[in-house]
Amino acid sequence: MSADETGLRARLVAVGVDLVLREGQSAVSLREIARRAGVSHGAPRRYFPTHVDLLSAIAREGFADLTAQVEQTMREVGPDPRTRLTALARTYLDFAAAHRGMFELMFRHDLLDSGRLRLRETSLPLFAVVADLVEQARRPTDAPAAVLAGALWANLHGIAQLWAWGSLPLATGATDDDALLRAALEAHLGPTPT
Amino acid sequence: MSADETGLRARLVAVGVDLVLREGQSAVSLREIARRAGVSHGAPRRYFPTHVDLLSAIAREGFADLTAQVEQTMREVGPDPRTRLTALARTYLDFAAAHRGMFELMFRHDLLDSGRLRLRETSLPLFAVVADLVEQARRPTDAPAAVLAGALWANLHGIAQLWAWGSLPLATGATDDDALLRAALEAHLGPTPT
DNA sequence: CACCGAGGTAGACAGCGTCTACGGCTGCCT
DNA sequence: AGGCAGCCGTAGACGCTGTCTACCTCGGTG
Numbered sequence: 001m002s003a004d005e006t007g008l009r010a011r012l013v014a015v016g017v018d019l020v021l022r023e024g025q026s027a028v029s030l031r032e033i034a035r036r037a038g039v040s041h042g043a044p045r046r047y048f049p050t051h052v053d054l055l056s057a058i059a060r061e062g063f064a065d066l067t068a069q070v071e072q073t074m075r076e077v078g079p080d081p082r083t084r085l086t087a088l089a090r091t092y093l094d095f096a097a098a099h100r101g102m103f104e105l106m107f108r109h110d111l112l113d114s115g116r117l118r119l120r121e122t123s124l125p126l127f128a129v130v131a132d133l134v135e136q137a138r139r140p141t142d143a144p145a146a147v148l149a150g151a152l153w154a155n156l157h158g159i160a161q162l163w164a165w166g167s168l169p170l171a172t173g174a175t176d177d178d179a180l181l182r183a184a185l186e187a188h189l190g191p192t193p194t
Numbered sequence: 195m196s197a198d199e200t201g202l203r204a205r206l207v208a209v210g211v212d213l214v215l216r217e218g219q220s221a222v223s224l225r226e227i228a229r230r231a232g233v234s235h236g237a238p239r240r241y242f243p244t245h246v247d248l249l250s251a252i253a254r255e256g257f258a259d260l261t262a263q264v265e266q267t268m269r270e271v272g273p274d275p276r277t278r279l280t281a282l283a284r285t286y287l288d289f290a291a292a293h294r295g296m297f298e299l300m301f302r303h304d305l306l307d308s309g310r311l312r313l314r315e316t317s318l319p320l321f322a323v324v325a326d327l328v329e330q331a332r333r334p335t336d337a338p339a340a341v342l343a344g345a346l347w348a349n350l351h352g353i354a355q356l357w358a359w360g361s362l363p364l365a366t367g368a369t370d371d372d373a374l375l376r377a378a379l380e381a382h383l384g385p386t387p388t
Numbered sequence: 389c390a391c392c393g394a395g396g397t398a399g400a401c402a403g404c405g406t407c408t409a410c411g412g413c414t415g416c417c418t
Numbered sequence: 419a420g421g422c423a424g425c426c427g428t429a430g431a432c433g434c435t436g437t438c439t440a441c442c443t444c445g446g447t448g
Contacts, residue, residue, distance in 0.1 A: 008426085026304060030405065040428050042407090051405060109359040110220060110298075141385070143377040151353070151377040155345065158352025165303040183337040183345040187381040191335070202395085224436065234397045236438090245436060 009047040011037050016058040017102070024101035025108065030054060055105065056113040062102040063122040066095050070126060081136035082189060088130065089156050089181055096160035097177075103164065107157075127153060137189050152188040159184060203241040205231050210252040211296070218295035219302065224248060249299065250307040256296040257316040260289050264320060275330035276383060282324065283350050283375055290354035291371075297358065301351075321347060331383050346382040353378060 015037045020028050030051050031041045048054035070091050077087040096103040105111065106123075131149040142148050163177045186192060209231045214222050224245050225235045242248035264285050271281040290297040299305065300317075321343070328343040336342050357371045380386060 024304075029403085031403080041405090042429070043427055045406080046426065049406090104304075107355075107359075110218075143373070143380070147373045147377050151349065151374050151381060154352035154356050154374065155349035155378065155381075156352070157356060158348035158350070159345070161301075161355065162348050162351060165301075179337070179341045180345050180348065183341050183382075184349065186337070187342075187345060187349075188377075223434085225434085235436090236398070237396055239437080240395060243437095 008037070008039065008043065012044050012047065012054065013057050013061060016054060017061050020058055020062075020101045020105055021099055022101075025105040025111070027101075028055065028058065028105070052111065052113045055111050059102075059106045059112055060122055062099065062106045063126075065099070065102075066092070066106075067122070067126055069095055070129065074129070081133045082185075082193070085130070085133045085137060085152075085189065086181075086185055088133070089185060092156055093160050093163070093177055093181060096164055100164055103160070107161075134189075139190055148188060152184070155184040155188065156181075202231070202233065202237065206238050206241065206248065207251050207255060210248060211255050214252055214256075214295045214299055215293055216295075219299040219305070221295075222249065222252065222299070246305065246307045249305050253296075253300045253306055254316055256293065256300045257320075259293070259296075260286070260300075261316070261320055263289055264323065268323070275327045276379075276387070279324070279327045279331060279346075279383065280375075280379055282327070283379060286350055287354050287357070287371055287375060290358055294358055297354070301355075328383075333384055342382060346378070349378045349382065350375075 012033055016028055016033050019033060019036065030044055030048075033054065034041045034044055037043075044054060048057065070088055073087050073091045074084060077084050127149070130153055131145060134149040134152060135145040138145050138148055143151070159177055159180050163180075182192075206227055210222055210227050213227060213230065224238050224242075227248065228235045228238050231237075238248060242251065264282055267281050267285045268278060271278050324347055325339060325343040328346060329339040332339050332342055337345070353371060353374050357374070376386075
């Protein structure tokens with residue numbers, strides 16, 4: 001009757017997502033998920049032949065969540081590309097901070113099946129949004145849009161990463177990532193208009 | 195007689211470094227290192243009570259190597275801060291590419307004892323060098339030096355990270371990270387003087 | 389000479405991912 | 419209605435891991 005009466009496959013992923021959000025990537029073992037799902041340790045194997053397969057499914061859920069949040073943000077914010085990029089960046093950083101375990105998992109390519117699975121296809125649209133906005137916000141003297149977008153994306157990701165594990169405040173003395181984010185945006189897109 | 199006749203402690207670290215360089219972070223188990231060092235699986239425990247302790251010692255070696263390479267570069271390059279920063283960045287990216295497994299380990303804070311050990315103290319001087327150079331290269335209108343340096347560092351790290359696992363070429367179509375690096379430097383430090 | 393402690397050995401334990409043989413249930417076909 | 423096949427989950431085994439503990443074996447000192 002309840003929602004988790006649906007197939008074991010979905011239940012396993014749901015339990016895994018919950019687990020990674022709550023306790024971090026290292027807690028997400030096949031056996032632990034099986035335990036919390038109330039099935040035997042061998043049960044997941046029918047749907048996820050290897051650990052990697054299950055982790056990938058969980059990470060995909062994370063990408064879907066992130067994408068959804070970005071889309072939500074894009075719906076709420078005005079048409080100016082610069083403003084939209086700022087809002088997108090904020091959303092990205094907020095996601096990393098709020099779902100640290102999931103964020104970590106999402107970019108642990110050694111744990112994920114980034115090859116044959118549709119994982120990269122799940123993160124690419126997100127980059128496409130950035131690239132598109134960058135294209136619009138780009139100044140004539142800037143690097144090509146693809147390069148500029150890549151650099152900005154890398155900057156964003158680096159901030160999220162370093163921030164997540166507390167390296168940055170220690171080095172910069174900053175108490176929040178906002179200054180860094182603004183600096184990055186201004187660096188790549190030029191000074192804020194006004 | 196040979197160098198590895200010295201204490202087991204040093205030999206274990208050396209074997210670990212070799213192993214992580216050769217086979218990546220996931221291959222570095224206590225037992226495997228012990229095996230390759232020709233001792234029983236319990237032997238490392240005398241010097242490294244836990245796995246984390248050994249991994250931290252290995253990562254510290256990695257930081258020392260990176261620092262040494264950066265210092266070497268700093269010795270070879272001219273006095274212009276902008277040029278020095280560019281060279282430093284190149285060295286950083288080259289290190290990440292050439293020692294991927296080690297680079298990965300160095301920033302796996304979940305595997306490392308980033309707290310009580312001297313690990314962070316090992317990476318901080320490096321940031322200090324960046325901060326110093328940024329201070330010199332900084333334009334008046336730029337963000338405060340600490341923030342600017344943090345943003346640039348994050349950008350550099352993000353490029354290294356994304357590049358290392360092949361996310362960037364796929365998204366940007368770039369065939370090397372040079373364009374990205376140049377874009378990042380120009381973004382944070384202004385257009386190249388001629 | 390006896391001793392003692394540093395340093396390495398070896399066995400045990402629980403946990404992990406993976407593999408395989410097995411059981412029960414469902415639904416279809418004759 | 420009877421029998422059979424296939425899906426789905428169980429349960430035990432294997433080899434691996436990190437950690438703990440009891441032991442043994444030296445070399446140097448009292």
